[in-house]
Amino acid sequence: MKGILKTDKLRVEYKGRDFRQGPKVALQGLDLEVNSGEVFGFLGPNGAGKTTTINVLLGFLPPTKGAASLFGIDVRQPIARRRIGYLPEMTYYYKFLTADELLRFYSKIFGLSGAEMDRRIDAVLNLVELQEARKRLIKTYSKGMQQRVGLAQALINNPDLLILDEPTSGLDPVGRMKVRAIIQRLKNEGKTVFFASHELGEVETVCDRVAIIAGGELKAMGKVSDVVAQHGTNLEAAFLDIIGYQPQPI
């Protein structure tokens, strides 16, 4: 096992609008390590810092302190993103393009061309079951289809690491099942998946290890079975225990 995604004492502060208030700390000293070939669940309540962590990993946001690397390369280097695929939380793509055109555009950025590009586009469109709709404008797609286009663009370069931010949010049960099946298939192919989600049942089903953060701090990390054994009867109970949730009487 080799750590291909690492963060080292990652700290991110946002400047507040009011200068009298201090900076808002989004992440404080986050240490993560994701190994090659595993499906890693990244959990936390809203505002815990999951998306901020992903933003740092993708170079969207510079860390205030600490470091992050992908495949041993500093995330600030564009080359660190050559072997990754990313699916954002809310999937929006160029609505004036067709799925085929969108995938051709992203393929060119990865330096694919000719027969190799055609082969990759066919493969990912088959995987996400969008072959028949490939020539339609994306604006005519349903939400589930748009999410699957998102997954297709994340897979276009045959990435070794896939970063998914809430990949099933807003999808119907069939859509969720399809996305889950794709993740399972990628896992079987030996791909590494870093997966931020609120869907604990889903995480319990597909993930090998999980990390739980709250208030920008890492609260727990380990195998799903170990985390569940230490903190509760299932992942939901363990999650609530770890983030210190106290149910209020109604």
Next chain:
Amino acid sequence: MRTICALAGVVIKELYRRKDFYVLFVITIIICLVMGSMNVFNDNEIVRYIKDIALLLIWISSLVIAITATARQIPAEKENRTLLPLLAKPLTRTQLILGKFFGCWAVCGLMLVCFYLFFGLLSATREHQWPLLHYLQAASLHWVMLGVVISFTLLGSLVFAAPSSTSTICFVVAAGILLVGRYLDRIALSLSEPWRSIVYAIYYAMPHLEFFDMRNLIIHDWPLVEWKYIGLAVLYGFAYIVVFLAAACLAFRRKPVN
């Protein structure tokens, strides 16, 4: 280079599939056709006025298209969140800026070809001549001028928050330079210090877009300008394009995009 071309290709596709350009093109054509069919007092000189107004319309339309198309490029990517999957790919922000610039500039080039072809046809029906080299000189300098405008609009779109404010400010600046820019040195002479120095500094620092205005060459059938002067004007325009694009890259380099 391949990445920049791919980005420019998407910009071209977007503008080609939107209706803004067609609307302005059709309006310009209709106005010019109506004017072209006029024959006031059997005056043969009327054709000069028609050419003047037609070229003014082409200039205004091209500026509106260049500024509005460029101003929304990066803000729209942020607003629609298409910037996130794009920047998650192995491309630099400099490549993104260059791709957007070349895409918008290429669209403006295609638009100018259409406008000048139409103008040439309209003019040929009245004057029975086709001064191709005049059109080439006027259109090439017009295109370089649009390159300067696109580059500063791209910079503006990274500084100002909303595309509408960027468009308005850039249009006012471009129109201001074209209308008043050439007189700023004379205005400076009538001012007291420190305003005189400030206005002089603006006069020397700003891109003089009026240098690229060759409309009179076509309207009055003046002799061709020596090509070396056209070359110098092109170099002058390129220098400003490089400066504005470098500033845009610097402004965008460390900007969080979340």
